[in-house]
Amino acid sequence: MSALLPVGACSSATADLPADLAAAKSDQPFSLFLGEELGQIDYAQLKVRNKCLAKAGYPQNLNTMLEQPRNPFRHLLITARSFGPTSAEEAKRVGFGRDSLSAPPSVISFDPSYDKAYDRCTDIAWKELSDDAKKVYYGYFDLGNNLSQPLSPTVNERMGDTAWRKLLSCLGDKGHRPQNEQEFLQNPNPGFFGVPVGVDANEGRDRWKPKQVPGTIEVGPAVPAAPYHAGPAESALALAWFECRRATGIDKKQLETAVQVQRELVAKYESSFIELNPQVTRLAKQAAQLIGAP
Incomplete structure (x- = not known):
């Protein structure tokens, strides 16, 4: 197993990064990724596109879009919560799931004229941002995925x-055993314990289905934010998981390891950060000006 550096240390993988990438040496290396700015670019493109659609006689998208941008890579903000519950109370309520954000209504087209207008307005929106906006946006999105x-x-x-055997031993002492120990060791996931494990508060809800009438555009219902509440079995496993991670020291070790891996990934994609970060910053400012955002 590779040796781990303390959270505050600087690895050789990041020691020579340029000054504008100095955040790679902090305990939040992925803070270098400009997710908020990417969300601003996306939001401006959508708003310009939707205004174009409204002028063409299709106001549905403009009327239903979110009121503000969202960071599409919120999960890159790595904290202790990224690896499971951080308190007994949280474990009991949320288990391994998460509360869900609200979502705008779905706009589904069965109208070829709308589809043509949609494609035309999408192209117009990207070009209003800048000639390279679409390329930079998708290039940065790829970086986020990488x-x-x-x-x-x-x-x-x-x-x-x-480490994982220590966790298994502790969980076993509390009455929780995986269905397949080897599978768990290869992929230490609570889903191997035969307990329904939630992911999102809206998971499993009945979904709206359009009528699919040719020549129409259908708008579904908005999806409200919803808190996730774990079932009794999931709560019990999550509480044991929290207690065992803390008792074995896995909680701190996992977070320290995550910091080191983040640094290595930042170093691996250093050239992409150097090339794209200034462009994303520029485009985000242009996007805000384009739609009059503060």
């Missing part, structure tokens, strides 16, 4: 069998 996808698997692997 950072997020390997993080958890790499952290779990770095922790090693010894």
Whole structure:
């Protein structure tokens, strides 16, 4: 198992990063990723597109869009909560799930004329931002995916069998045993304990289905924010999970490991950060000016 550096240390992988990437040496290396700015760019593009659609006689998207931008990579803000409940109370209520954010109504088209207007207005919106806005946006979105996808698997692997066996032993003492120990050791996930584990508060709810009438545009209901409440079995497992992670020291070790892996990923994609961060900052300012945002 690889040696771990203390949270405040600077690894050789980030020691030579440029000054504007100095955050890679902090305990929040992924703070280098400009998720809020990316959300601002996306929101401006959507608003310009939707205004264009409204002028073409299709106000549905403009009438139903969110009132403010959202960071599409909120999960890159890595904290102790990223790895499970951080208190007994949280474990009992939320388990391994999460509260859900509100979502705007779905706009579904069965109208070819709308579809053509949609494509035309999308192109217009990107070009109003700048000639390179679409390329920069999707390039940065790819960077976000490249950072997020390997993080958890790499952290779990770095922790090693010894740590996860300690967790299993502690959980077993509390009456919780996985259905397949080897599968758990390869992928330490609470879903292997035969307990229904929630992901999102809206998971499993009945979804709106459009009537699919040709020549129409259908607007579904808005999805309100909803708190997640774990069932008794999930609450019990989550509480044991929280207590065992703390008792074995896995909670601190996992977070320290995550910081190190983040630093390595930032170093791996250093050239992308250097190239794209200034462009994303520029586009976010242009986006705010375009729609009159503060």
